[in-house]
Amino acid sequence: MSPSAWADDLARILDDADVNRCVVGGVSLGGIQALAFAARHPDRVTGVVAADTFAHLEPAVATARIGSLVDQASTLTMVDVAEQYVADTFTDTPPPASNLVAEEMAAMPAAVFCDAVRACFSVDIRADLAQVRCPAVVAWGENDTKTPRALSEAITDGLPDAELVVIPAAGHLSHLDNAPAFAGIVLDFHTRLAATTGQAIPAQETTARATTELAMTETATTQPEGVA
Numbered sequence: 001m002s003p004s005a006w007a008d009d010l011a012r013i014l015d016d017a018d019v020n021r022c023v024v025g026g027v028s029l030g031g032i033q034a035l036a037f038a039a040r041h042p043d044r045v046t047g048v049v050a051a052d053t054f055a056h057l058e059p060a061v062a063t064a065r066i067g068s069l070v071d072q073a074s075t076l077t078m079v080d081v082a083e084q085y086v087a088d089t090f091t092d093t094p095p096p097a098s099n100l101v102a103e104e105m106a107a108m109p110a111a112v113f114c115d116a117v118r119a120c121f122s123v124d125i126r127a128d129l130a131q132v133r134c135p136a137v138v139a140w141g142e143n144d145t146k147t148p149r150a151l152s153e154a155i156t157d158g159l160p161d162a163e164l165v166v167i168p169a170a171g172h173l174s175h176l177d178n179a180p181a182f183a184g185i186v187l188d189f190h191t192r193l194a195a196t197t198g199q200a201i202p203a204q205e206t207t208a209r210a211t212t213e214l215a216m217t218e219t220a221t222t223q224p225e226g227v228a
Contacts, residue, residue, distance in 0.1 A: 001119035003036035003128070010037045014044065023190065025049030027175050028147070029120045035155070038136070039128035047193045048132060049186055051139035052172050054151040055126045055158060062121040069117045073110040081113070082106040089146065089172050097176045129158035135196075136162040137189050141170030141177060 010033065014022065021044050026034040031053025038045040057065070072081050082105035086098050105113070136159050140152040149166075156164040165185050170177035 001115060003032065003123060003125050004040060006033040007037040007040040011041055011044065020044060021046050023047040023049070023193065025051070025186070026053070027051045027173060028053055029116070032120065032123055032125065035132065035136075036125055036128060038134060039125065039131040042131060042133040045132075045134050046197070047134050047189060048136040049139060049189060050136065050155060051167075051182070052141055052144050052147050052152075052174055053155070054123075054147050055129060055155050056124045057121055057151075065121045066118055070114045073113050073117075078108055078110055078113065079106045081110075090177070095176045095179075097179075098173075101173070101176070126154075126158060129155065130160060132159050134161070135189075135193065137185060138162055138164045139167055139174060139182070139185055140164065141167045141172060141174035143169070143171040143177075144174065146172040 010024070014020075023046055024034045024037055025048060026032070028051075031050035032055070034048055035050050035053075035055065038048045069081075072084060076084070082102040085105060086094055086102050089101075090098055108116075138152050138156045138159070140147070140149055152164055156162045167174040167178050167181050167185065170181065175182040
């Protein structure tokens with residue numbers, strides 16, 4: 001697994017769906033994948049949403065996170081790993097959708113999970129950010145301690161055309177913690193992109209695109225958002 005492989009995987013999905021250009025986005029590991037796709041296939045992307053994510057971690061931080069999660073997967077069942085992840089990620093009462101995160105993670109073979117963990121936390125796409133040629137929104141949940149604000153600021157600074165948006169009352173999975181605010185940011189971004197390109201997007205189509213495109217990187221790689 002590598003950023004280029006993730007990007008090319010998504011390109012094949014778009015080819016199969018007969019989609020030439022799109023707005024692409026992702027949360028956590030999905031955000032890395034979305035940025036990698038936009039950098040590797042800039043002609044196919046009109047906008048990027050990258051939420052609660054990073055382009056690079058300091059080696060000591062990456063090593064610690066990989067070691068902790070691989071150790072869990074080696075000594076616990078994946079059900080237990082998933083339950084621990086949910087407990088660590090949602091500091092308050094977990095939203096209903098957290099069950100989906102737990103179920104998806106619990107269904108992963110431990111070896112696949114460990115491979116995803118290593119690929120995620122060892123990633124370094126800082127040099128690729130300058131290749132992204134479309135507007136971008138970098139979203140960060142204000143209570144996200146897994147990917148601190150400085151990591152989102154670094155992405156914003158590395159992209160040619162990006163804005164940092166803080167999502168209130170949200171942690172690492174901000175699209176679940178505060179879904180209305182997250183959806184509002186995505187739909188506003190769509191509206192502004194449409195105004196820039198001169199192509200109006202009907203409200204129903206905009207909503208469908210926002211839902212579909214934000215899930216696209218997860219679909220492409222079969223990796224759960226709950227790796228980071």
